[in-house]
Amino acid sequence: MDIRQIIQVDLHDAWLSLVRHWFRSLLSTIGIAIGVASLVTMLSISSGAKNKALERAKSLGINTIRIENLQKGNAISDKSLINKSYGLRQADLKKLKDKYPGLLVVGGFIKNDAINFRYRQEQGISSLIRANENWIKVEGLEIQAGRYWNELDQRQMQRVCVAGAGIAAKLGVMLEEYIKFNNSHCKVIGIQQAKGRLLTEGTGLSTIDFDNSIMMPLLPMETDRIIGGELALDGITILSASQQQQQLYEIEEQIEQTILNNHGDVKDFQIIVPERIISQVRQEQRVFSIIMGGIAGLSLLVGGVGIMNIMLANVAEQIREIGLRIALGATAKRIVLLFVATSVLLCVVGAILGLIIGILLTVIIMLFVDWPISFSISSIFVGPFFAIIAGVVFGIYPGITAISCDSATSLKEY
Amino acid sequence: MLVASNVSKVFSDPQSGDIHALSPVSLKTEEGEFIGIAGESGAGKSTLLNLLSGLDTPTTGQISFDNQIYTKLDFSEMAQFRNHNFGFIFQTPHMIFHKTVLENVLLPWQYSKGHDRKQIKERAYQLLDYVGLKGFESRKPIVLSGGELQRVVFARALLLEPKIIFADEPTGSLDSKNSQIILDMLKQQSRNGITVVMVSHDMEALGYSDRNIALKRHQ
Numbered sequence: 001m002d003i004r005q006i007i008q009v010d011l012h013d014a015w016l017s018l019v020r021h022w023f024r025s026l027l028s029t030i031g032i033a034i035g036v037a038s039l040v041t042m043l044s045i046s047s048g049a050k051n052k053a054l055e056r057a058k059s060l061g062i063n064t065i066r067i068e069n070l071q072k073g074n075a076i077s078d079k080s081l082i083n084k085s086y087g088l089r090q091a092d093l094k095k096l097k098d099k100y101p102g103l104l105v106v107g108g109f110i111k112n113d114a115i116n117f118r119y120r121q122e123q124g125i126s127s128l129i130r131a132n133e134n135w136i137k138v139e140g141l142e143i144q145a146g147r148y149w150n151e152l153d154q155r156q157m158q159r160v161c162v163a164g165a166g167i168a169a170k171l172g173v174m175l176e177e178y179i180k181f182n183n184s185h186c187k188v189i190g191i192q193q194a195k196g197r198l199l200t201e202g203t204g205l206s207t208i209d210f211d212n213s214i215m216m217p218l219l220p221m222e223t224d225r226i227i228g229g230e231l232a233l234d235g236i237t238i239l240s241a242s243q244q245q246q247q248l249y250e251i252e253e254q255i256e257q258t259i260l261n262n263h264g265d266v267k268d269f270q271i272i273v274p275e276r277i278i279s280q281v282r283q284e285q286r287v288f289s290i291i292m293g294g295i296a297g298l299s300l301l302v303g304g305v306g307i308m309n310i311m312l313a314n315v316a317e318q319i320r321e322i323g324l325r326i327a328l329g330a331t332a333k334r335i336v337l338l339f340v341a342t343s344v345l346l347c348v349v350g351a352i353l354g355l356i357i358g359i360l361l362t363v364i365i366m367l368f369v370d371w372p373i374s375f376s377i378s379s380i381f382v383g384p385f386f387a388i389i390a391g392v393v394f395g396i397y398p399g400i401t402a403i404s405c406d407s408a409t410s411l412k413e414y
Numbered sequence: 415m416l417v418a419s420n421v422s423k424v425f426s427d428p429q430s431g432d433i434h435a436l437s438p439v440s441l442k443t444e445e446g447e448f449i450g451i452a453g454e455s456g457a458g459k460s461t462l463l464n465l466l467s468g469l470d471t472p473t474t475g476q477i478s479f480d481n482q483i484y485t486k487l488d489f490s491e492m493a494q495f496r497n498h499n500f501g502f503i504f505q506t507p508h509m510i511f512h513k514t515v516l517e518n519v520l521l522p523w524q525y526s527k528g529h530d531r532k533q534i535k536e537r538a539y540q541l542l543d544y545v546g547l548k549g550f551e552s553r554k555p556i557v558l559s560g561g562e563l564q565r566v567v568f569a570r571a572l573l574l575e576p577k578i579i580f581a582d583e584p585t586g587s588l589d590s591k592n593s594q595i596i597l598d599m600l601k602q603q604s605r606n607g608i609t610v611v612m613v614s615h616d617m618e619a620l621g622y623s624d625r626n627i628a629l630k631r632h633q
Contacts, residue, residue: 001526001529001531005531321510324508324509328497328502328521329525331525332489
């Protein structure tokens with residue numbers, strides 16, 4: 001017999017031996033099944049959480065640094081009053097632009113939510129974003145029709161605007177027409193491509209829904225806060241030429257120091273580096289993987305011990321059969337192989353059951369709980385792989401026990 | 415040629431001390447010889463058969479076949495030696511009951527080297543035909559009678575064309591008709607050049623052998 005035939009015959013014998021006591025065999029696989037099921041479910045949950053976090057980081061821009069004003073409205077802290085710092089303002093924007101020429105693209109913006117506007121006879125509510133021309137570049141916005149405002153528009157304080165894709169589609173906004181809001185208006189010079197919104201959950205940043213916003217140059221409005229003759233900004237977004245983690249962190253540190261100096265050491269702003277979210281996710285994933293590995297390993301160990309127990313019972317039960325095989329020429333290796341094949345088959349059955357249970361559980365969680373879950377393809381291979389390893393490990397000892405039986409004596413026990 | 419020189423077997427038992435299962439025996443067989451081993455219960459007939467067939471190792475002495483001493487072989491070497499040279503018929507027809515009759519006959523092939531699957535399967539069919547069990551191939555042993563089972567064992571013993579057949583009380587659990595069938599077949603194999611070593615206490619069965627050895631109980 002060649003090796004292929006040996007494996008084929010031994011697997012066939014192992015299968016027959018399992019089918020003979022199918023219910024007992026099935027029960028013995030439960031430990032492995034639970035181990036694999038928990039692995040599949042947990043990895044799917046973990047993978048979902050990871051994807052969500054990465055999606056969020058990508059939405060915010062991996063090589064961006066986002067600064068948000070914490071000094072909003074009229075409530076001003078004592079420290080701010082004493083140090084005469086009233087949050088982010090145009091001076092910060094200018095300082096950062098001047099300090100890092102060529103290295104960083106610095107965009108500043110003011111966002112007004114829930115602005116009532118009128119286009120032709122239609123009325124609507126949207127966000128109004130006023131920003132300098134760099135902000136368009138930093139956010140990676142792309143035009144669908146027309147153009148964005150440029151430096152000249154900004155300098156000349158042109159009342160031009162770009163409509164988000166959602167608003168444009170809803171109201172059929174056309175170029176060169178006017179949108180009116182509050183006591184002001186702007187001329188539509190561009191329609192923006194669909195962009196979605198910034199996924200800021202869990203970051204502390206306020207979100208921007210680009211598709212449902214009207215965007216225009218950074219012009220003053222009646223409702224704006226003026227600090228020392230300068231417009232107060234809601235945020236500054238910076239695009240770095242580097243995606244290197246270390247460089248981003250260094251730039252973050254320098255920027256923080258620059259603004260702090262400008263604000264009399266009052267931390268009335270927050271800085272978010274989306275790259276840090278990715279690092280955190282990676283770190284969390286690493287911890288999660290260790291915990292998962294531990295749980296899966298423990299489950300497979302418990303399941304494997306259960307299978308070894310059944311295999312040892314099989315040895316006692318099949319002592320005459322083993323004696324017969326040895327009498328007819330079975331070598332030690334072949335007897336061990338037979339038990340390993342049986343054990344591996346049990347583990348594979350357990351792993352398949354575990355996969356089915358795990359996938360069902362994941363689907364149930366997806367349907368009934370609002371968690372970000374995505375099937376982890378790796379779990380479909382990792383679970384069965386470790387189950388097979390467990391099968392090999394826990395089949396060897398019963399196999400060794402089996403070959404220690406004396407064939408002449410065991411045949412007498414018939 | 416099978417040669418045993420002064421083989422004996424002592425079983426050690428911590429409670430009852432040494433048990434002398436077989437006093438030293440010397441034996442030589444020729445090719446195609448049918449040898450009967452007789453003796454009262456406890457004389458060591460089966461012990462001698464187990465030693466000769468390599469299922470057990472002697473306490474003293476050595477055994478050789480075709481000038482190869484096999485009493486010192488390790489577990490796996492001995493298993494392969496048995497597979498290559500010996501066929502077995504036991505008093506109780508040992509079977510793997512969840513396998514079919516054909517699969518049981520093919521069992522020695524599972525542990526053999528260098529046999530073509532198709533050819534060996536063909537031979538198994540021929541042997542089942544020879545022992546009168548044509549058409550029984552896919553049946554499970556559980557539905558066979560004692561005589562039929564022993565004939566399956568006979569077919570299995572012949573599968574790899576052994577040089578010696580060891581038969582331990584092959585008719586012990588059979589009626590006279592089935593006993594005669596088995597003994598006739600053993601005789602026929604002996605005439606075909608296969609050495610047969612048979613343990614029996616049945617005088618009629620021993621009448622089939624060319625030569626009988628009587629063992630006495632150890633005093």
